[in-house]
Amino acid sequence: MKSVPAKVWLVLAICVIVWPSVPTSAAETKTEKSSEGKLAETGGTLIRQVHMDNTFREGEAFIVPPGKTLEMCTLLAEGLGKTDVSDPALSAAKGMERAFSSTRLMQFRWRVPFGTVKRFGENLIEWEAPAAPGHYPIHCEVETSGTLRYAMGAGDPKSRKLPSLRTSTTFHFLVPHEFDPEGHGVIESYPIGTYPNENTKDVKAVIAQHREHYRPPRWFVAVTSATRELRVSEHFRLREFIPHAPKDTTVYFPYNANLCRALEAIVADLKTSETTTPHLRILRGFVSPYDAERLRRAGARLLTWNRYQYGDGVLVVANEDAGEKMGDLNRDGKVDVRDAEVLANVVSRVQKRLGLPGWTGIYGERPDTTLPETPMVGFDVRGWWAESYGPESSARE
Numbered sequence: 460m461k462s463v464p465a466k467v468w469l470v471l472a473i474c475v476i477v478w479p480s481v482p483t484s485a486a487e488t489k490t491e492k493s494s495e496g497k498l499a500e501t502g503g504t505l506i507r508q509v510h511m512d513n514t515f516r517e518g519e520a521f522i523v524p525p526g527k528t529l530e531m532c533t534l535l536a537e538g539l540g541k542t543d544v545s546d547p548a549l550s551a552a553k554g555m556e557r558a559f560s561s562t563r564l565m566q567f568r569w570r571v572p573f574g575t576v577k578r579f580g581e582n583l584i585e586w587e588a589p590a591a592p593g594h595y596p597i598h599c600e601v602e603t604s605g606t607l608r609y610a611m612g613a614g615d616p617k618s619r620k621l622p623s624l625r626t627s628t629t630f631h632f633l634v635p636h637e638f639d640p641e642g643h644g645v646i647e648s649y650p651i652g653t654y655p656n657e658n659t660k661d662v663k664a665v666i667a668q669h670r671e672h673y674r675p676p677r678w679f680v681a682v683t684s685a686t687r688e689l690r691v692s693e694h695f696r697l698r699e700f701i702p703h704a705p706k707d708t709t710v711y712f713p714y715n716a717n718l719c720r721a722l723e724a725i726v727a728d729l730k731t732s733e734t735t736t737p738h739l740r741i742l743r744g745f746v747s748p749y750d751a752e753r754l755r756r757a758g759a760r761l762l763t764w765n766r767y768q769y770g771d772g773v774l775v776v777a778n779e780d781a782g783e784k785m786g787d788l789n790r791d792g793k794v795d796v797r798d799a800e801v802l803a804n805v806v807s808r809v810q811k812r813l814g815l816p817g818w819t820g821i822y823g824e825r826p827d828t829t830l831p832e833t834p835m836v837g838f839d840v841r842g843w844w845a846e847s848y849g850p851e852s853s854a855r856e
Contacts, residue, residue, distance in 0.1 A: 504529070504530040504531075504532050504583075505531050505532065505630065506532050507532070507533050507534070507599075508534050508535070509534075509601060509627075519691060519692060519693075520632070520686070520689040520690065520697065521630065521632050521633070522632075522633045522634075522678075522680055522714050522716070523632050523634060524635070525588055525589065525590045525591070525592070525635075526590055528585060528587045529588075530583060530584065530585045530586070531583065531584050531597060531599070533567060533582050533599045533628060534582065535601065535603075557609060558609060559608070559609045560608045561607045561608065563603060563604075563621070564603065564604050564605055565601065566601070566602045567581050567582045567601055568599070568601075569599050570598040571586065572595075572596075573595045574586050574587055574588055574595060575589075584597070588634050589634060591634065592634045592635055592681060593633075594681075594683070594685065595631075595632040596629050597629065597630045597632065598627065598628075599627060599629070599630070600625065601625070601627065602623065602625045603624045603625075604620070604621065604624075605620070605621035606618050606619070606620055606621060607620075607621055631686075633681070633686065635679055635681070636678070636679045636680075636711060637677060637678060637679075638678070638679050638713075640674075640675040644748070644749065646679055646711045647709070649709065649711050650747070651679070651749055652748030652749030652750070654768065657673035657674060663764075669841075669842070673769075675769075676769055676770055679711040680712060681709055681711055682697045682698065682701050682710045682711070684708075684709075691714070692719050692723050694723060694739070695719060700712055700745055700770075700773075701745055702744075702745065702747075702750050712744070712747075713745065713769065714770065715770045717771065717815050718770070718771050718772075718773065718839075718840050720815070721806075721810065721813060721815055721838075721840055722739060722741075722775075724809045724812070724813055725775075725806060725809050726738075726739050728805045728809060729805060732805070737777075738777060738778050738786075740776050740777070741773050742774045742830055742831065743773060743830065744773050745768070745770050746761065746767035746768055747768060748768055751765065751768060757828070757829050758827055758828040758829055759830075760827045761827075766818070771817070771840045771841055771842075773837070773839070774826075774830065774837045775837075775838070776833060776835050776836070783831040784833040785802075785835060786798065788801040788802060794833070794834065795823065795834060796824075796834050798834055799821045799822060799823065799834035799835060802836045803819050803820075803821045803847075807819050807847065810838070816840070817840040817842070817845065818837075818839050818841065818847055819837070819847040820836065820837040820847060821836055822837065
């Protein structure tokens with residue numbers, strides 16, 4: 460138990476995915492700055508702000524490589540130290556000098572069932588992620604109590620207890636599985652398939668120029684029935700990035716932090732625009748080489764080097780009901796390719812502002828029969844600028 464001043468720190472809560480550090484654009488705004496940038500600034504500290512209103516705070520999931528060490532810090536929102544002095548006895552005596560003081564006590568309780576605790580500092584823990592892949596929740600409960608002391612004029616000082624407040628939050632960590640592209644194309648018996656070989660001499664020139672962006676992903680996150688609803692950012696959950704599968708099936712996919720950053724920034728732009736609506740729905744996320752073959756048999760038009768298999772490309776629509784159809788974004792009373800063009804302009808603006816090179820494509824109608832019948836937009840954050848295009852039915856590698 461530790462006494463702290465009545466005025467409590469105010470911090471910005473970090474609510475985005477954690478992944479190995481990547482360069483960030485100097486043009487980013489504060490609200491769009493990634494957790495990678497925040498980690499570089501704070502020396503690897505993840506900060507969670509909580510409010511003392513006796514409610515449980517379910518935090519976002521963070522993806523961390525095995526063996527990575529990082530810090531978690533739970534801070535309390537501004538205003539915790541405010542004391543109610545509305546007692547009539549304290550305000551009735553006009554002209555009488557009154558003296559007040561308060562003592563606030565806080566207690567932090569941590570539950571760390573897995574991994575190594577390397578340092579503990581009451582509201583801060585330094586933790587090393589386990590080598591074994593899996594879901595590792597770390598729980599922090601905060602409880603406060605205090606005493607108000609006051610004196611009326613020359614009278615003896617009195618005291619009364621302040622209400623006890625309790626809240627809690629959980630840091631969810633997901634340690635991914637390492638994929639062996641030279642192996643059998645499976646992770647824990649789940650079929651991933653065989654990626655095309657970017658090192659062959661007869662690949663297209665554009666692929667030969669960017670071989671590093673066509674290597675098979677190294678890390679795959681397991682999405683289980685227990686983790687599929689975990690948020691990885693403010694608006695997106697794990698299940699939204701994976702192929703459709705029964706809820707009790709474990710699915711593996713290569714989570715891409717930059718893609719999530721772009722999606723959140725697109726949502727933010729949609730919210731501030733007068734002509735669009737704030738819901739963004741992913742129609743196609745990760746498609747493994749194995750699933751790509753299955754979808755091709757069902758009529759999908761997926762190229763050999765499609766970006767969906769690398770985890771950095773999506774097909775999306777924007778609307779008011781979070782459904783699978785594009786909304787009337789330009790407010791002309793109908794839904795057509797012009798609405799997809801509105802969304803594509805937002806996507807392109809976000810890619811440039813965040814410094815996330817990639818590709819953007821507009822579809823006036825579904826590109827294949829495995830998708831809903833609606834205009835849509837495809838984009839990726841492949842790491843280099845690829846030629847974007849207008850209403851066409853073919854994709855770019």
